[in-house]
Amino acid sequence: MKRPRPLLRFRRLPLRSRLALLTAAAVAFAVAVVSVICWFLVQGKLYDEIDAKLTAQAKQPVPAAQVAFTLSQCTQAPTASDGLNGRPSAYYLQLIQGNGTVCLGDQSAGVITISSSDTDVAKKPNPAEATYRNGTDSDGNPVRVVTAPIVTNHGSSVYPDTALMIGLPLKDTQSTLNELALLLLGVSGIGVIGAGAAGLWIARAGLKPVDRLADAVEHVARTEDLTLQIPVEGDDEIARLSMSFNSMTSALGESRDRQAQLIADAGHELRTPLTSLRTNVELLARSEETGRAIPPADRKALMASVKAQMTELAALIGDLQELSRPDAAIGGPLQVVALHDIAASALERARLRGPELTFSETITPWYVRAEPAALERAIVNVLDNAVKFSPPQGTVEVTLTDGELTVRDHGPGIPPEDLPHVFERFWRSSSARALPGSGLGLSIVARTVQQAGGEIQLHPAQGTGTEARIRIPGAPTPPPQETA
Template identity: 40%
Template sequence: MTFRRRIVLLSAAAVALALAFAATITYIVVRQDLRAGIDDGLRRTDPQITTVFQEQDGDPQPGLGATKVTRVAVPDGTFGGATGVAQATLESGQTILPAGPGAAALPVDNAVRAVASGTHPPFLRDVTVNGTHLRVFTRQGPSGQALQIARPLTEADATLSRLRGELALVMLFGIALAAGLGVVVSRMATRPLARLTATAEQVTATGDLRHRIPTPPDPPDDEPTRLAASFNAMLAALEASRDAQRQLVADASHELRTPLTAIRANIELLGHAPDLPPAEREAMLASAREQLEDLTVLVGDLVDLARPDLVGAREGCDDPPEELRLDQLVEAAVERARRHAPDTTFSVAAEPTIVRGTRARLSRAVGNLLDNAVKWSPPGGAVEVEVHEGSVTVRDHGPGIAEPDLPHVFDRFYRAPSARGLPGSGLGLAIVKHVADAHGGTVAAERPAGGGTLMRLELPERDAY
């Protein structure tokens, strides 16, 4: 079932339930009102009870052979009349039928007899006599009788029957209208989804990530617009990632070609000149080994840059994030740098600072900053390191970075013209930026007063120590 059909069905079902509830309440209220009026009329009705002496031949004058007869009646004593019919039942169980043509006996049970004897309170009930639906009120009469006052429910039943039909028609019309409106609403609601689907299908078919979902100049702040904006942002991120990947592959191919070409040339030369002097052979082998080491470092840097921007968030990974002392991590990195560059003087001013991150990757980033400072420091130069509130600064006193090169020093494989003759792959500072981004931090290069270069790595501080 399509999403549009779900909207139509759900809207129709919601309207049907609402109409059914409203119709039920309406029917109950109307029925109660109709019956309440009938019940009040029954309670107010006062039947005429008369006692006469009647001769056997019908003469109403009292005589020797006359008998005592009780008569009970209300105006129009038939079941079809609006005023109803009355019947008296004596405590002995004798029933006095209502007067008038078309009269019929109302049912008498123990409850009616108990009312005649005064042991049961008055009550209302529904009965059906000769196919006529009646509402009957039973109460005690003035002379120990049980008076049953009945009124037909024909008109009320007819009214309720018409009401049921009308409510059913209203429900059917309401459901049909809700279904029609649901179709219109579903088309309007799914229009952004249709555009999103069309764009996704086009991107899938063509592989072109430049496609975007069109949005108005001043888009409203609603869910479809935010979805379209998020989808466009996702496409832009994918496009940038793909372009960066292609650029990385192109740059890596170019950088890998140089050491591979040198290694192959040395190996071919060794193969074609087996009688080379030992000194030349050793020099060529040393050059090949050096190129292999550069190639190993380059491949390792490329692997680091290819890792996703995660900081070991999943449990069970080799190097999960942890709360660590940034000042201690920097001091350990400086000690390693001292062993590799004994001619460089390192000074450290570190305040206790706690950050959350991956120890190995942060150590690599700080080490790359120190290696870059050593590379640009003059012989016997000094490198100043400071740790303060999640910030690590490394300053050297070398020639500094030219102003045009400052925005590009953290790009992959970027090497300033003055660095073309120095060893390195151009990936060290790119790795620093990669690690900083993965930890929610930043890195920047500055030209401090007095010359040299200052690298600043900013990380979110977790807690004051």
């Protein structure tokens, strides 16, 4: 069985643990960088102090006789006599010639291992040149070394083909640096542990609002209580998340209430035609069972009533099916259609439903982006209302100009107090309750027009009647189709 990768294991940790680990890692990285920089700065400072001491010693004039004596004796082992030029015995003192020969000064602390850079200074002595490096003595102890031309006190600034090497042991300096490294390591460890603990505490404190939100979500999932609201504190991301959750639960609650209201209204609307239909069917069935024939005129009226009720019931069910679909599923995909052609087709259907009425039309071309079948049904519904409320021998005026479709009838009109409710589902004014209809037509119209990006308004017309205005944004005119 394969072990999970570290990244996968990290992702499986709780959010608090991940935040604490990330905080500790970030602090550890920062402390490590600062500690390393601090260590190198201290090292550079200590080396600068050592180099300053070595430079001061190297610049002191050396008696020419002392240089000649040291070269003539050319001792290869440290001696216990007086030091060269009074220098303390803590220093490493030696002369190096261009051929690599080393001659120790009196009271030297030991022999410094030479390098090519030392012989280069001896071959081409220059008073302005000196080299600094870390080296070792013959016993392998670390030494800080300066190699510089010899400056004498007899007028000669340099001694030819010879250089002076002065060294200081680095044992104490490296011990100090090692102690500093241990100190920084300990402080870093304490800092990382403290950062991890602080990160865990901060994560717990910062995620308390998330815990409340999670509890609220679990409560809603368990109880389906959409009235729950989370207190919003501040204006940070958590507050925005809480506001979004409250908005979501409010929207879901309103949607559920509308759904329940729709079901209740649909049941109420279905009860009337079903009751009437049941009564008529029972009368017909009783007539057949008892053998008592219904008079032909009454039977004809009864059958007409049954047919009208079934038509009304079918229309109501169709409207309910239309409203039950989500907005994205209305009709089909939007396409560029000719609004003037759809209006003309709907007008022809309206003439069949109101043959005694006069239809006045003024239609100019206008193209929109909509679903053709849904848009035609919406316009038919508006025209049906005009036909339904027009007086006998009345006139219905239809105008399509600059993308605005206007339908006006000369009926009794809509009372001002009823205008805010005309697009509500199942709402019917007191004057229309005696007429056939489900109260869903204008709701479907408003929904279809809004899906096409337009708007619809109803308001009283001048004189008598009602005027409906539908405005839908225009779309590019489709290119003419080629004919074979």
